[in-house]
Amino acid sequence: MTRLLHYPPLVLVGSAVCGKGFAGKYFVDCGYHAIDTGQLIRDEMAERGNLRASREEMHYYAGARRREMGGGHFIKQGMRRTSGPYLLDGLRSVAEIEAALELGFIVIEVRATEEQCFGFAQARGLPHDLTNRAAFAAMHRRDRGYVQNGVGDWIGHGDRFLPATDWVVRRAQAIIHNDGNGKDLRRSAVECLAAIRAGQVGPGLVRPQFSLALREQQQVTAASLAA
Numbered sequence: 001m002t003r004l005l006h007y008p009p010l011v012l013v014g015s016a017v018c019g020k021g022f023a024g025k026y027f028v029d030c031g032y033h034a035i036d037t038g039q040l041i042r043d044e045m046a047e048r049g050n051l052r053a054s055r056e057e058m059h060y061y062a063g064a065r066r067r068e069m070g071g072g073h074f075i076k077q078g079m080r081r082t083s084g085p086y087l088l089d090g091l092r093s094v095a096e097i098e099a100a101l102e103l104g105f106i107v108i109e110v111r112a113t114e115e116q117c118f119g120f121a122q123a124r125g126l127p128h129d130l131t132n133r134a135a136f137a138a139m140h141r142r143d144r145g146y147v148q149n150g151v152g153d154w155i156g157h158g159d160r161f162l163p164a165t166d167w168v169v170r171r172a173q174a175i176i177h178n179d180g181n182g183k184d185l186r187r188s189a190v191e192c193l194a195a196i197r198a199g200q201v202g203p204g205l206v207r208p209q210f211s212l213a214l215r216e217q218q219q220v221t222a223a224s225l226a227a
Contacts, residue, residue, distance in 0.1 A: 007032075008196065011088035011100045013168050014110040016143050017129070019178035019185055020089050021112050026189040032087035035078030037096075041065075055128070055139070061163040063093065071095030071161070072103060079103075092143060092163040097171050106201055108192060109172035114140050116178065168222045174201045177211030184212040 010027060011094065012020040028034050041062045053061070066073050074181045075096065079086060088105060091097055097107065112120070118136050121129040130136040145164030176188045188210035195201050195208050 001223075007085045008202075009086040009088070009103070009105045010196075011091055011097070011105045011107050012102060012110055013097065013107060013165065013172060015112065015114070015117055015140060017117045017124075017178065018110050018112040019120060020110045022182060023176055023178070023185055023189045024087055026186050027087050027193065030193065032085050033082045034087045034089065035072040035075070035082060037062075037078060037088065037090040040077050041072045054150075059092075059163055063159070066093065066161045067097050070099065072099030075099055075103065092165050092168060094160040094164055094167050097168045098160075101171065106196065107172045108175070109169045109175045110178055112162055112178040120178075130212055137141050155169055173203065173205065173207055175207065175209040177213065178210035187215075188212070 010032065012024055014020050017037070024032075024034060038058070041058050042053060044065070045051075045058065050057065050061075057221050059063055062074065066160060071093070075088060075091075080089070091100060100107065114137065117140065118133060121136065122131065130139055143163045144166045145162075174192055176185070178185050178188075191210045192201070192208075195210075200208060
């Protein structure tokens with residue numbers, strides 16, 4: 001596959017365990033250099049003595065550091081540690097996504113339902129993945145920006161530095177739907193990169209969507225026209 005030399009930096013956003021990492025592997029295969037802001041947060045916390053930080057501790061630590069250093073603190077750290085083109089994963093706060101846009105990143109949402117995300121978590125079985133459905137739902141809702149596991153208030157209205165993915169994904173310039181298997185997701189990523197290469201994704205443009213369902217609908221339409 002042709003490797004990329006001069007392509008815009010990308011950021012993948014979406015709910016926890018929605019498939020961002022899997023989709024990101026395709027962009028890395030094409031020459032993008034991944035920056036995992038979550039790992040940068042863990043590394044910085046470890047340097048300060050917290051070697052086994054919980055997800056909640058990470059969120060609040062990262063929020064405090066962004067308030068102190070600016071929304072792009074961890075993004076800029078990652079950019080200094082690697083060369084472009086950059087691929088960011090793990091942005092969940094409004095302050096971060098605004099910083100990424102200011103730095104010229106194209107924002108791509110990887111979308112899956114909460115039920116799909118829980119299924120993905122069960123399938124991959126990593127030690128930190130929640131196996132209790134109710135606990136996963138509560139975590140998912142907090143990540144989306146709700147203070148409580150109920151109707152709650154939006155974190156996005158009151159604190160730009162804490163997770164609020166429902167607000168972050170509104171800034172996406174393209175959507176990759178994780179609505180099939182891994183091969184389907186990769187094909188959607190292929191189509192998305194082709195659209196980026198063609199200049200069809202970016203500020204001020206209609207937001208394209210890529211999914212198995214859309215491809216199947218196109219096949220049905222083509223077959224009916226040919227009949």
